[in-house]
């Protein structure tokens with residue numbers, strides 16, 4: 001059972017299916033960012049498109065392309081939607097609860113300080129607040 005879980009976790013990591021969660025607000029670098037979601041979309045799309053093309057050509061059945069579309073929705077679009085929803089919820093909390101979240105250098109999509117090019121977290125303010133400047137859009 002443990003072995004099966006390990007294999008499933010490896011597949012999740014390989015194809016970037018991880019949804020992340022509150023712990024990402026403490027991790028440097030976070031597991032899930034908008035970049036990792038996009039990367040997962042590209043990897044999974046490429047795999048599904050290649051397999052679909054191979055099957056359509058090898059079996060000479062064009063109808064299989066519809067199966068590819070269904071698998072695309074199931075394996076790419078829906079997981080990406082879930083990942084993005086979860087990511088947005090989590091990063092909104094981070095923005096609310098940290099000094100960096102209200103700073104003009106904070107890049108929400110990548111959980112990054114653009115001035116220092118470093119990830120931030122609830123436990124880590126890379127400049128220790130010394131470079132903080134208000135993000136006027138939030139006030």
Ligand code: SF4
Nearest residue numbers: 100103113126127131
């Ligand atoms: S400048 Fe400082 S306060 Fe602002 S985002 Fe970067 S680390 Fe956070």
